[in-house]
Amino acid sequence: MPRVASKICGLSTADTLDAAIAGGASHVGFVFFPQSPRHLTFEKAAGLAARVPERVGRVGVLVDPDDALIDAAIAAGRLDAVQLHKTGRERAAAIAGRSKLPIWIAVAVRTRADLDQAQAWRGIAERIVYDAKTPEDALPGGMGLRFDWKLLDGFAHPLPWALSGGLSPDNVGEAIGVTGARMVDVSSGVESAPGVKDVDKIARFLQAVARS
Numbered sequence: 001m002p003r004v005a006s007k008i009c010g011l012s013t014a015d016t017l018d019a020a021i022a023g024g025a026s027h028v029g030f031v032f033f034p035q036s037p038r039h040l041t042f043e044k045a046a047g048l049a050a051r052v053p054e055r056v057g058r059v060g061v062l063v064d065p066d067d068a069l070i071d072a073a074i075a076a077g078r079l080d081a082v083q084l085h086k087t088g089r090e091r092a093a094a095i096a097g098r099s100k101l102p103i104w105i106a107v108a109v110r111t112r113a114d115l116d117q118a119q120a121w122r123g124i125a126e127r128i129v130y131d132a133k134t135p136e137d138a139l140p141g142g143m144g145l146r147f148d149w150k151l152l153d154g155f156a157h158p159l160p161w162a163l164s165g166g167l168s169p170d171n172v173g174e175a176i177g178v179t180g181a182r183m184v185d186v187s188s189g190v191e192s193a194p195g196v197k198d199v200d201k202i203a204r205f206l207q208a209v210a211r212s
């Protein structure tokens with residue numbers, strides 16, 4: 001088991017899912033957001049979820065979802081956790097109560113002040129995913145953007161957390177060294193084109209994490 005856990009997000013094919021599992025990912029991410037090039041139909045998610053062994057967590061990535069979407073995603077993806085983007089505190093608490101699953105909250109970071117939002121999630125979220133803030137008209141994640149990792153220096157994390165945003169096989173070792181992250185999350189950094197995961201990049205990313 002590597003010292004640092006990894007979530008490979010936005011998987012949509014059996015071969016890239018298998019590469020993430022074989023490479024030692026602790027979690028795999030399934031995106032349920034039609035605007036994303038990584039969006040999964042429920043049928044596809046069910047097929048992928050069936051390939052994931054018990055030791056690997058299945059995380060559903062959703063953007064302010066309604067109950068019908070949450071319920072269908074949990075069932076199809078056999079989810080172990082729900083990662084929420086752009087979802088308010090009350091709504092996230094309702095989703096936690098309804099789903100009985102751990103909630104991961106994406107906190108969009110550009111400045112040090114953005115980190116303070118993490119405090120509000122005590123008692124609701126199991127984990128904070130610090131991700132780079134994206135432009136208003138863009139996807140809330142999976143954009144390959146990174147924030148200044150130094151912003152995390154000395155920050156008193158209220159909850160377990162993961163580092164995300166613009167990570168790649170070439171920079172993840174440095175990112176772990178600078179931030180002390182115990183979990184990292186990647187999507188576009190292990191792709192050859194938006195939504196197209198690359199088995200070699202996935203393997204290189206997980207090897208770099210294992211070395212750090």
Ligand SMILES: O=C(O)c1ccccc1NCC(=O)[C@H](O)[C@H](O)COP(=O)(O)O
Nearest residue numbers: 009036141142143144165166186187188
């Ligand atoms: O990846 C998506 O398409 C996506 C769409 C809508 C909301 C969230 C999304 N991704 C969330 C993730 O967990 C990504 O892994 C994270 O944003 C990092 O992405 P990247 O910078 O491309 O590694």
